Amino acid sequence: MKGLGPLDNLERYVSSYWWIQILNPLYLKTDSDVVADNDLRFQEVDSILEMLHPSKDAFILDVCCRESIVV
DSSP states (O other), X not given: OOOXXXXXXXXXXXXXXXXXXXXXXXXXXXXXXXXXXXXXXXXXXXXXXXXXXXXXXXXXXXXXXXXEEEO
């Protein structure tokens, strides 16, 4: 596979619908059960808070899921 080298505009080479190829039915079958597990989500948040020690007025943004949690 030949690379394109440094690009001045990467978006020109990425499909507007890139997420359809990644979030296909197999992904939803294998990942949705993990995402829907609230106990696991709370454990993950607790672990991240223990690592970061954010201030009481801090915001944490989950960019991939577009969720924010007020600490």
